[in-house]
Amino acid sequence: MRSPDERQGIGWQIWCLAACLFLMYMLVSLRIHERMLSNSFDLGVFDEAVRSYAHGRLPVSELNGPDSPVLGDHFSPVLALLAPFYRVWPTAETLLVAQAALVAVSVMPLALWARRALGQTAALVIGAAYGLSWGVASAIGFDFHEVAFAAPLLAFSLAALGQERLRAAAWWALPLLLVKEDLGMAVCVIGLLIARRGDRRTGFVTAAVGAGVSLLAVLVIIPAFNISGSYTHWFGMDSVAQSGSLPALLEHSTLGLITPMEKAKTLLYCLAPTLFLALRSPLILVAVPTFLWRFASNLWNDWGTKYHYSLVIMTIFFAALIEVLAQRRPSPAGLRRYLVGVVSVAVLLLPSFPLWQLVQPATWRDDIRIGTARSVMRLIPDNATVQASTFLVPQLSNRTRASLFGWYTSRPNPQWILVDTFVPANLRWPQTYMQEQAALQAARAQGYTTVADTFGYVLLHRPG
Template sequence: MGWRIWALSGVLFFLYALVSLRTHERLLSNSYDLGIFEQAIRSYAHGELPVSELKGPDFPLLGDHFHPILALLAPFYWVWPSPKTLLVAQAALVAASAIPLALWARRSLGRLAGLIIGSSYGLSWGVASAVGFDFHEVAFAAPLLACSLCALGQGRLRAAAAWALPLLLVKEDLGLTVIAIGLVIAWRGNRRIGLATAGIGLAGTLLTLFLILPAFSPTGSFGYWDRLGDPAGAEQGLAGTLYHYTIGLITPVTKVSTLLFVLAPTLFLALRSPLVWVAVPTLVWRFASNNSFNWGTGFHYSLVLMTIVFAAFVDALVRRGQVASLRRYLAGSLAVTLLLLPQFPLWQLVQPATWRATPRLGAARDVMRLIPDGATVQASTNLVPQLTNRTSVSLFGWAGSRPNPGWIMVDTQVPDERRWPLSHTAEQAALHTALANGYTEVANKNGFVLLQRN
């Protein structure tokens, strides 16, 4: 009864949790975004609307992004008030998303196909990038999308709509994905359910972007509109805008590379399924963004895309129905996945450095223990998630942080590529300024400096 697929999901959960937790234990998690999301869930656990000191003093997070589904993690946070709760929950959600894909493949293509599809998806670079970088609300989207698209591919259109609608509670941009799912449902034969789903998706998107987010935002508007355009577009007029939303969607070449990476694990067969249209809204907003982080293969941005293209892959394989070509495509998909694996975070699990204890890690924890529970703190970005569960912590060196905290803790030896928001020189200047303005050095151990306000 598919027990091997459930076992595969269990193995994936173990791998995801292991890489996430070990990354956190090595002080490689970040204020943006693990720290922010823990502050959100900590608020929910205390029966309050989510706020984040990292975004600003008492900043209301429902004015930043719309993700009320995070409240579902509050009961788990009561039991284990730690950032590790978020990382384990993310591992469970993403691992669960492999189950419907693998079961559909098993049911339609055979037992071996189910295991290979589940493995290729679970080890794919987009999934690995997501679980290897902090925690994000889109972890909830993966199982919802997988269930919706698998139902859609099998003709269970009511179930497809039912699984899609909760995406409106995950993040504001996923309303566009709901619209796309509704349109595919309508195309597949149930216009009433499909158009109703698309209509609810449109209404939810407009309500979120133009009413809910502005109502909570300190600025009175959605704060990311300026990322959806070419900074030079206003100067270049209509021609510049048209260029940005046409040629600009495939330039620079990073965008094309990402698209090829997204489709490569399916050997581009996903393009033969109408389910792949569900990926279009995510691709458009990412490539229209003027934030270059959205264009590449890093971070969590491709998790949703990976779920969609693998569902389209299964659908296309079912449509082909040729045993010989099926075996070639399955073998090719697994080969591409394994070929790309060393470039992404899951590969860290076989690297000796991942498991090596260093004196610095112990020193960091020794210094952090000197900070009392409930204190106000400013800290380096890699130290923030170590403190969010028991202090009111913000980012050292950022102008929007709460001023005059009781404590300041800085990792002065963090590599330059991980420094943010201050360079090493600016960080040293900021520490000297703090010492000149009433702070006393309490500890200085292996590069970890702790100051206390007199």
């Protein structure tokens, strides 16, 4: 017989919570894009990939190289699900709205599980704390990424696992194999947890499929599409292994996983939103593969809190929090203390991450240069080859073959070059101002003519 909570369904409060979070996510990400602060890497890459799917082709991205297959970079065929929407609304905004919806949906299984185990108030508090957590905010504020699909799948899978619906946990976990190649190891861990909790056959099959598909993607599928014939995202880990130095390998796989201090800081930031209670749940093991590849990487941007890498960590850790509280069954007063602590950490960290932009006046002010930029971009015809500044690429990638100006993988000798020369030094990438000016001068020497030069936007065209 079902409980009263189960009979009343999800409940309008949880629906409203998810809807409010969706609106917040959408406003933040769309406003960042409208202000031309979204990036070539990664919104431009995914825009070009989904555009390919929408036109019935295998995904390619000019940003990774001329007609470079995206499946040779990461194994993320789940992006094809966005193609019908992109066909109707062929803009980068379509991806941002889809991401907002996917992440907002991930709140619902966690909140529903919390309501069944802890009550309505706890469900809304935990759901809001998760939805406003810094890891979610960082993902929403940094372009679009395929891991947006992972958040709801993990939430449904772990909620089912925590409630002993073991086969449902497996079925929700398996689609993660289509999201990104590294998530196969998370599926493997989920499978092992399913086996440990009683359904050995389902668990071991899930674990084997997860590990097998992950290895197949890394060793066979991605190299088959990659022009180099290899998997290029070992992030420097392969160089340590190939060095043959046992001390270096031991250091990299032990002390190197927690140094420099940025890694330890990220780990503390991940644990703080759950008051470190997540450590008491076996569900936290699902996050171990993600932490391992991030902290074993030689790339500093994989270690920190700035980008999208902690989205799945937040989903896993909040699921672990719910399981711990459900098992401990604290008194009403004890539960209130936990909930106050969880909300306090979320609110304390909120101003340091992108969702705080919603209350910043600068977010809602329009820059006169944006209108100028759009006027200049309209001079570029559809399907032309373009090299552009990083913040301009996502504005062009839906209708041109856009790559990054001054980047080593960009298509040489494009028909058009568009550069924003007024980008502040702290946002300028990949070239300094002097390097950019030298590159523009070199382009003019090669025969490019100036079509527009206004408010810092320089548009060059190569005749013929």
